[in-house]
Amino acid sequence: MTKLLLIGIKDLKLMFRDRAALILILLAPFLLTLGMGLVTGRFSGNSGSGISDIPIVIVNLDNDSLGDALVNVFNSDDLAELVEPTLSEDSEAARRLVDEDEVAAAIIIPKGFTQSVIPQNGNNAANEEVKIEFYSNPSRPTSAGIIKAILDGFMARLDEMQLSGMTSISQLIVSGRLSPQDANQAGEEMGARLQQAGNLSEATAIKLNTSTSEGEAVEFDLLSYFAPGMALMFLMYTVSYGGRSILAEKAEGTLPRLLISPTNSLQVLGGKVFGIFLTGAAQMLILIGASSLLFRLQWGDPLGVLLLVLAAVFGATGWGLLITALARTPAQIGSVGAAVMLIFAMLGGSFVSLDNLPAYVQTIGKITPNAWAMDGFTTLALGGTLSALSTPLLALLTMGILLFLVSALLFGKKNLVQK
């Protein structure tokens, strides 16, 4: 076991001494992320965005101050580029639009929503829970995630006001210092306040300035999309580089030399695989660390990020091994690896959000670790926690295990000793 670890650590060390490799695994993704940030105006504070005009449908059955306020939020100038809302009266029809993939999400504001928050005419309506329904389109996780984040921002503001402002309103009513009629007006004021631009941009934060944001609002930073996209793309390079080193060590004689030392072949191969895993994890964590520090990018729940990184590297390592098991020469792995890196980046949504790609591409994309990990990173960046990660984590682990098994079978047939 110790020898396995030592071989892996040796490979990590070698990777960090290979300047050409370092440029590709660390510098390239970093610069591309930086470039994307500049192109999209991430650093000038503009909200030019790769994702725009997200179609949604809003059904406002409430028709009262708060329901209207929410509709206005989505119709505001701030979100004009990002969201394209349509209004509907029919909640069934709205859900159907989602099912048919016409829109990214449906928001259904039920009747009596405002009343449930603000007691009117002396009724204490808070007894009955009236909830806004968010009906999202699973094939557009990113877009739906953004809409959900805006909605959550609105609700968070509402909760805040209900605690501070509204409890005092209800108290005023109870104590008789405020008439129920006035309470109604107070509710409208509150709705108006909710729409205020200041609140809104903080709540939705498409302007992405984390350093000045004071609110607890959920933000979606476009770099939260590009940074993992680029890191995952070059993670595929790292795993094929690692696979390449297995065949290179064979050709250079260090692999045979390992095999004639008192180390069994399982330890040797295990060590090589561990080296690939270790290098990939180091690469991802360095990139994540650098973008957090330099771009002030929020990746989300640290434990979630760590687990997702490990799972993604595991899945990607499986692919690296499969490529190695199928290739004959180190050079072959190099070219196949580069092709796989680009194809997976496209299929996995590293360049273009999968939401904008046809459904069949999205389905094919599921074979890539990139797609699942992007899914997970988006969830985390939008404030999701560990529990929301179970699907991508499970998918990546399953992918890794399957690929390890297939590669092991192929490796068994391939003689690692003789030329």
Added chain:
Amino acid sequence: MPNILEAQNLVKNYDSFTAVKGISFDIKEGEIFSLLGPNGAGKTTTISMLSTLYTPTSGDATIGGHSITKEPMAVKGVIGVVPQEIALYEDLTAKENLVFWGQMYGLSGKSLNSRVDEVLEQIGLTDKAKNRVKTYSGGMKRRVNIGVGLLHKPRLLFMDEPTVGIDPQSRRAILDTVKDLNKQGMTVLYTTHYMEEAAELSNRVGIIDHGELIALGTQDELTKQVGETETLILHIGENEDPDALAKAVSAVEGVQKADVTDNEVSVITADAKDILAAVVTKANERGIKIRSMDIREPNLEAVFLHLTGRALRD
């Protein structure tokens, strides 16, 4: 002395090609045993089987009493291997290489560190220990390559052509190291295609050609096979026909054998002085100009020539 290695009928096929055709020999504890043979003779293949890297197609060997096919792990502990091709991590320093390989041989902690320092001293690279191997000259790399094989103080050391392609000084240093190691009690299996190296180092020599062991014994025993003979080497110009000369010279009385190698004709005879005049006359009759002549005492080269009709070096 007991045998530390006993090889019985080792055979190795690469697909349909048989590289080693049933080799048997013993190595005694404490000796230097050389396998002498030209390129492609099967030296590396034999070493690869003995070091448990390749499984023999048939046959077996015991090393320190352990079968190479049935107890490879036990064998690995007894042997150290210096492969023909340098097998090191070029982006690690010499010291890092030695530490890593020492760990692979189960060394750790203080004993690893002191052993690494000892070996660095032994291969004369203490000063350059912190430089990456890729910055080293060929000779220095060869020395690190040897150092790796010594780390765990093996009882039996395999050295596969450790002096190939290096300058005379480095070669001298390596040959001296081998002798030192042997004096300290290490048994050595040394392969080479240089007759001089085998002659200088070995107690016993096995001559290998085309996958077969064609002669085996001490140098005295081997040279006696050639008989009380000398070799007369005739050097001729590039435009001359060596085959014609060989044929002509064969007819001279007292010539046992005349073979062609490149632009030379090697003539085996009981006493070279006796035939000199006749040989020159024959050459003149055929109009072949002899540029120069050498007389050689019987040596391993002559043995090889005697047995195969070819020179050791091609």
